[in-house]
Amino acid sequence: MPEKTEIQSLSQRDQKHLWHPLTQHKIAGEMLAIVRAKEAVLYDENGKEYIDGISSWYTAMYGHCNEEITSRVSRQMQELDQVVFSGFTHEPAVKLSEELIKILPPNQEKLFFSDNGSTATEVGIKMALQYHHNLGNDRKVLLAFEEGFHGDTFGAMSVSGLSVYNGAFKDHFLEVLRLPVPTGPNNAEVLQKLRDLIVSNKIAGFIYEPLVQGAAAMKMHDPEGLEEILKICKENEIVTIADEVMTGFGKTGMNFASQYLKTQPDIICLSKALTAGLLPMAVTSCTQKIYEAFYSNEISKGLFHGHTYTANPLACTAALAGIELLRSEKIQQDLKRVIRSHEEFSEKIRKHPKVRDLRQLGVILAFELDVEMERYGDLRNRLFSHFMEAGVFLRPLGNTIYILAPYVITDEQLKKVYNSIESALEKF
Ligand SMILES: *Cc1c(COP(=O)(O)O)cnc(C)c1O
Numbered sequence: 001m002p003e004k005t006e007i008q009s010l011s012q013r014d015q016k017h018l019w020h021p022l023t024q025h026k027i028a029g030e031m032l033a034i035v036r037a038k039e040a041v042l043y044d045e046n047g048k049e050y051i052d053g054i055s056s057w058y059t060a061m062y063g064h065c066n067e068e069i070t071s072r073v074s075r076q077m078q079e080l081d082q083v084v085f086s087g088f089t090h091e092p093a094v095k096l097s098e099e100l101i102k103i104l105p106p107n108q109e110k111l112f113f114s115d116n117g118s119t120a121t122e123v124g125i126k127m128a129l130q131y132h133h134n135l136g137n138d139r140k141v142l143l144a145f146e147e148g149f150h151g152d153t154f155g156a157m158s159v160s161g162l163s164v165y166n167g168a169f170k171d172h173f174l175e176v177l178r179l180p181v182p183t184g185p186n187n188a189e190v191l192q193k194l195r196d197l198i199v200s201n202k203i204a205g206f207i208y209e210p211l212v213q214g215a216a217a218m219k220m221h222d223p224e225g226l227e228e229i230l231k232i233c234k235e236n237e238i239v240t241i242a243d244e245v246m247t248g249f250g251k252t253g254m255n256f257a258s259q260y261l262k263t264q265p266d267i268i269c270l271s272k273a274l275t276a277g278l279l280p281m282a283v284t285s286c287t288q289k290i291y292e293a294f295y296s297n298e299i300s301k302g303l304f305h306g307h308t309y310t311a312n313p314l315a316c317t318a319a320l321a322g323i324e325l326l327r328s329e330k331i332q333q334d335l336k337r338v339i340r341s342h343e344e345f346s347e348k349i350r351k352h353p354k355v356r357d358l359r360q361l362g363v364i365l366a367f368e369l370d371v372e373m374e375r376y377g378d379l380r381n382r383l384f385s386h387f388m389e390a391g392v393f394l395r396p397l398g399n400t401i402y403i404l405a406p407y408v409i410t411d412e413q414l415k416k417v418y419n420s421i422e423s424a425l426e427k428f
Pocket of ligand 1: 116117118119121149150151152209214215243244245246247271272
């Protein structure tokens with residue numbers, strides 16, 4: 001065989017052994033190789049820069065390779081790297097529990113660690129089902145919003161809306177009932193449907209993304225409607241599970257989206273920005289009342305769920321640094337600055353004939369590009385290419401364009417993102 005002398009790029013070498021998430025490889029083409037990231041910018045292997053307009057899936061909110069985070073994790077790495085969390089504990093986990101409880105809604109008391117957003121919701125679902133099981137209640141059905149997304153493990157897939165993500169597995173799902181999101185005008189209908197479902201089913205828990213459904217293309221719903229739903233759930237002893245995996249840690253303008261509501265959830269799922277984009281980890285928090293249903297002399301009433309890397313000290317340290325940053329004056333100012341900037345940009349494009357359903361909550365800005373889809377069969381991909389050529393990483397969902405950039409994005413970088421959107425409005 002002739003010797004290969006040609007030097008291959010990372011993108012080419014990638015194709016030999018790697019299988020990427022959410023990818024149909026036959027039509028996807030090459031993956032873009034990123035070699036470096038700093039603050040709000042990603043650098044590819046050819047030296048091209050991209051503003052990370054979606055914070056690498058809503059994780060790196062305080063900027064990539066933030067030294068306040070990396071230096072602390074690096075110090076921790078030399079003290080204690082990993083230890084079993086069953087029968088053992090350590091400072092980073094204890095400290096994180098103290099700091100996280102300070103910023104969570106006041107009814108949250110206990111924290112359970114896992115590895116990612118899917119396991120955070122999986123644990124939340126198991127807590128709700130076993131809560132009723134332990135109390136001797138016959139409740140096995142779950143309730144979820146249509147079009148919700150809660151992750152890729154089986155419980156999480158079951159409560160997610162049906163899509164290409166989970167369609168192949170639908171015969172293996174838990175029993176789940178669906179409720180439309182409250183939009184305001186439909187609230188009365190939704191509440192009636194909820195009451196009807198409660199009468200004819202034994203519902204254990206209700207899982208929802210509070211106020212913003214990320215994977216459903218940043219669909220936003222009515223806080224008053226959600227408030228009413230939560231009240232009815234509480235009255236009927238349905239365990240409420242807020243999936244704040246996307247919305248958590250400041251993105252909606254509050255530390256958690258649940259804080260826009262009066263009725264607080266029994267369980268909250270956290271991941272993504274929890275560790276500030278550095279390491280994978282998740283937390284499922286719950287109230288004392290939920291915890292007490294598991295607290296017993298009977299071993300089998302405990303929550304027998306546990307991952308090898310539970311409460312990894314490095315991930316806990318990253319989370320601690322992240323929370324400190326979130327509470328800092330600097331980041332709070334940045335948050336306000338980005339929110340104001342988005343508001344100004346919204347005013348500018350709101351009346352554009354191709355802008356439909358423009359919506360903003362905190363630093364999340366989204367709208368539908370109103371063009372004839374038939375004219376652009378692969379509109380989403382063409383939009384994506386348009387942004388990437390302009391040096392802006394935005395990831396349109398169908399014809400929804402949204403921005404969810406790191407809080408530390410500069411005004412100049414924001415302008416570049418807005419310009420790329422305005423040029424898309426002209427081009428398509
Ligand atoms: C991303 C996401 C998940 C799944 O998290 P993973 O870390 O990707 O498993 C669950 N729920 C919501 C709302 C999410 O945005």
